[in-house]
Structures are given as structure tokens and as C-alpha cells.
Amino acid sequence: MPFKGRVALVTGAQRGIGKAVAEAFAREDAHVILNDVCQEEDLVKTATALSTYAGQCVAMRADVSRSDQVRAMVSQVEKRFQRLDILVNNAGIIRRGSIETVTEAQWDQVIDINLKGTFNCCKAAADIMIKQRSGKIVNVSSIAGKTGDITSAPGYGPSKAAIDGLTKTLARQLAAYGINVNGVAPHAIETDMSAEWSEEKRKAIIESIPLKRLGQPQEVADAVLFLASDKAGFITGEILDVNGGFLMD
Template sequence: MNSKNRIALVTGASKGVGRGIALGLAAAGWDVIVNYNRDESGAAETAAEVRAFQRQCWTMQADVGDGGQVQAMFAEIQRTAGRIELLVNNAGVQTWAPLVELREEDWDRTIRTNLKGCFLCMQQAARLMLADGEGGSIINIGSGANTAPFPSLIDYCASKGGIQNLTRVAAVELGPHRIRVNCVAPGAIEIERTRQESPDYAKTWSPLTPLRQIGEVTDVADAVVFLASPAARHITAQTLYVDGGLWAQGPWPYA
């Protein structure tokens, strides 16, 4: 599944899942553009690790929820890298608060970053891909929250559910131009942010998962690399759950 001289943009790639995706793509032979908003040092660390795979890497700052900044980032991509064949929309935030306590500004922040940011980057990437006529791939990072209700994460669930349907509509529109659009939906993945949710994240989530394990960022990266590869040439408008079967389960009272 190696790709030669292909360029991918990964948003929110300064750490966590985004960094893992960037490194997975680099290992598969992709050159990578590392987008970040505030964590410049983290982006530099990701870039250094990408270059260790003997791949080219650029770091580009942009708030994905700001249309002007996204447009400027893609203009810079045209000037420096020329084009991209893959966009991975990974940047995301969330707020822990129940419906009746969630502040409007926190709702706006989450929807702006997660859903609007996904739309803005997809739009600019699609325009580049349409202009060069070579097709391409867009992969949006969703979550079990695409369809499952997570209490006290109502803004996050709304944004991820929107991303799943945005993926499907974009896939239908862009398919005739050989641009594939898919979604990767991780389950319980242990990273710095999720470790803050539980002092023993693996112990909390492993018993709930049919495979009795939690995922790693490499599991998400492997799914992205697959969907971006020629092996997935006939796959579009799909959501690939990387969750160990977690969200396939329903209520069942018997052992």
C-alpha cells in the first residue's frame, strides 16, 4: 500500500491521533503537511518524526474554523507543495457539560472547529483536486459519537454526527471526479486527552469492548493509510469504525 510522491494534509497533527496519522502516512511513503493551530512546538516534533522516514514535511498554521485562514493555508500549499492528493480532517475539540449547563460559546467553538472546519478544508481541498483533474481522497475523522449518544458531550456528538453525513453527501457530489470521501471513526483510543478522562483508561474501556482491548493511534493510522491507498479505489461514502466492536453492541441482559 505504499504511495510514491504523494502529498497529504493532516489537520490537527501536532499530537495525539493527528500525529499518529501523519507518521503512519509517512511510513507508507507519503509526504505530509502538518497543520496546527496553537501548538507550534508539537507540530515541529511531528514534522521531525515524519522526516525521519525520509519524507518531505511542511508545517502550516491555521485555525480550521476560520475561512480566511483555511484559504490562506491552501494558497500556501499551492505555492510550496503544489497540490495534495489526500486531506485528513482530524482537528477537533469537545466540551464536557450536560445539555442544560453547556454554554453557547462552547457549543459554537466545538461546531466551528469540528464540523465547520471539516467543511472548509474539504471545500478547499476539493477545489484543488478538481482543478488538476487527478482525483484524490478525503478522509474525515469521526467517532463512536457519529451515532452513539454520549452524555455530557452533546456538542461533540452533534459535530461528529454531522461529519458522517457531510462525508456521504460530499462523496456523492465528488465521486464523478474520482475524489473519494470516507470517514474513520475511532473508538476508545488512549492518548493524552483521553487519559485525562479516566485515571486508568485501558482498565475503564477494555472490559466494554468485544476484543477486550483499547485502540492505539497506529490502529487509526492504519485505517487511514488503507482508505487512501489503491486497495480502497472502489470505497467511498463509507464510515470505517476502528473500535474493537465497541459500538456494534446493543443492550443484552444475558451472558
Template sequence: MSTSFSSFDGVRVAVTGASRGIGLGIARGFARAGARVLLTARGEQHLAEVAHALRAEGGDVQHAALDVSTGAGCAALAAAVADQLGGLDVLCANAGIFPKAELTAMTEADLDEVLSVNVKGTVLAVAACAPLLSASPRGRVVLTSSITGPITGDAGWSHYGASKAAQLGFMRTAAIELAPHGVTVNAVLPGNVLTEGLHELGAEYLQTMADAVPLGRLGTVDDIAAAALFFASEQAGYVTGQSLVVDGGQVLPEG
């Protein structure tokens, strides 16, 4: 194996929840690196617009509108991958939602919605794509978890935190089960990342958030994409069942 960073030319990558935010950043990172990328998300129109924009940048990009919170949706994911990419080398299970709900006001429906997308969507997507990944000489699964839940907590997001911690529990066992097939399973844990939703909080609030990060800035989607590219690289072939915090040191201060 070469000591230089591995090429992604022609590598087949599927990214769930890829129409905005971190998922779009991951998809763009792989496309720019030369991978063949399938974008998935629930909304057809916006997803098609995003795919068109990435193709205009020179990316080899396809898209498929589907819902990974259901078994049927994850079966559709595997079918779209087989049809449009002819196989799969890397699955980035990124789809996730983060609605706010205080614990005492949270409804059963609120909890079910978050767990269905964030946990069930992760588990079923990996299970559906496992045969395709096992057939690849470079099978990789990269989960998008969070520091919220596995490391920190935040009022109003107990269901979200529980879902993100659950992803890591799944990751460890999935890594064991898929290891005999040469497939690795790892997770990226982003801190506060500057995405479309955060801009709505205003410049002053964003600066307050940045000031709380030792490196002095919020993360970018490119920061998260770089971690995903590492886990998907040939150089990370002996890394599995691991999580990488990408937060600029956000979790380090005691106070």
C-alpha cells in the same frame, strides 16, 4: 492495478489537527509509508517540534500553523498545500475538539466553538482543497468522525456528538458532488483511543475502559492511521461516502 497494497511514495497528504493524538498518528502513518506530508494545527511551536521529530524519523514532512475553524484559515490551508506540496492527493480532515459541557450548563459560546472546529472546519477545509484534489489522479478525503454521535452517546458531550454526526451527513453529499472529479470522501469512526489526554485518567480507569472493549484493549493511533491509509489507497478507489468503525468491538455488547 496491482493486487498488492498500493505505494504511498511521493503521495501528497495534508493532515489537519496533526500536532497530537489521532492526527499525529495519521500523519506519522503516512510519513512512514513514504508520503509527503503537510501537518497543520493552531500552535506553531508544538507543531514545529512534531514536524522536526517526524523528519528525524526519516519522514518527508512540512508544517503550517493555521486555524481551520475560519474561512481564512482554510484558504491558508489550500495555499500552504499548493506552496509546500505542489498539489494534493489526500486530505485528512482530522482537526477536532471535545470539551465537556453538560447540556443544561452549555453556553452558546461552548456550542459555537465545537461546531466551528469540528463541522465548519471540516466543510471549509474540504471545499478549499477540492480544486487541488480534483486535479490529482488519486483524490481522497478522509474525515475523522467518532462513534460518539453517529452510533453512541455520552453525557457531557452532546455538542461533540452532534458535530460528529454532522460530519457524516456532510460526507455523503460531498462524496456525491466530488465523485465526478474522481475524488472519494470517507470517514473513520474511532472508539476509545489511547492518546495523551487519556493517560491523565490513570491506569486503573484505563483498564476499566479496556475491559469494556471485546478485543480487550484500547485502540491506538496506529489503528486509526491504518484505516486512513486504506481509504487513501488505490485499492479503495471505488469506495466513497462510507464510514468505518475502528473500535475493537466497543459498540457491539447490548449491556
């Protein structure tokens, strides 16, 4: 098993794509730290449910937009495992709206969680990964960072485009330390985030996708695990589309 004994921190792991990523690492016998901002007892339940595998699965509640909480979480990881092999920055929020309806507070919240949250976790993890001279960082971006998005409030697409820029910048800066930094750009994945679509919108989205279906969280997890594996050793600064062929760039 390529991930046996590796230490993986997954943010936003209570549900959706993050949970699928955490489960996939657990099935591979990695040690998994599940982070989320949800109720601590719910996160503990999710981590406990994954503890049937050989690795340790632990819950660490923190708001990724808060650098103090992220630093405390990552130093807890280091204290417990003495290393951090993989960071998956998955935590993210979307707000619906337009330039006419969006408020400054909404803009700040989306940028703080999606972009600054990713930066906070990369910065804290990089300290450990630089010391150990190895590491894999995978950032969960979105197709909206490449194409823009008509239904989300204006902060979402820019936050994801900036995550792609951060991914490439860190890929260059951390390459000398044996650290790979990549991203995935999903589109139309069946999670609570997409459950809010109307039936009409859902049908239109499926119609626009060459594979004629929505994606599953597990399919994003498969892409994340590939980028976090040694098989992707010569790949860095890449943003991998997981979109059923909707955008081929």
C-alpha cells in the same frame, strides 16, 4: 510504496491520532503537511522529526475553524507541491458536560472546530482535487456521532454525526471527479483526549469493548491509510468503525 511522492495534508497533527497518521504517511515516503493550531515552533519540531524519511514534512499552523486561515494554508500547499492528493480532517475537540451545563459559546466552539473546520478544509482541498481530477478525503469522526455520548457536552456527538452526513454528501458530489470521501469512527483510543478519564471510567470502557482493551492511535492511522490508498478505490461514502467491536452496525 503506495504513497511515495503523494501529498497528504493532516489536520490536528501535533499529537494523538493526527500525529500517528502523519507519521504513517511519512514512513510511506509521502510528502506530509502537518497542520495544527498549537505553537508554531512545536509543530515545526514535530515535522522536523519526521523529515528523516524520503518525503518532505512541513508544518503549517492554522485554525481549521477559520476559513481565511485554511484557504491560505491550502494555497501554500498548492504553491509548494502543485497538488494535493490526500486530506485527513482529524482536528477536533471535545468538551465535557451536559445539556444543563453547556454554554452557547461551548456549543459554537465545538461545532466551529469539528464540523465547520472539516467543511473549510474539504472546500479548500476540493478546489485543487477537482482540477487534478483525483483525491482522497478521510474525515475522522467518532462513534459518538452514531450512538450519542453521555459524558461529552451536547455539541460533540452532533458535530460528528454531521461530519458523517458531510462525508456522504461530498462522496456523492465529488465522485464524478475521481475523488473518494470516507470517514473513520474511532472509539476509546489512547490519546490525551482519553487520558482525562478517571480510572473507574477507563476500566468500565475496557470492560464494554469485546476486544477488552483501548485502541492505539496507530490503529486508527492504519484505517485512515487504507481509505486513502488505491486499495480503497471503490469505497466512497463509508464510515469505517475502529472500535474494538463496541458497536457493530
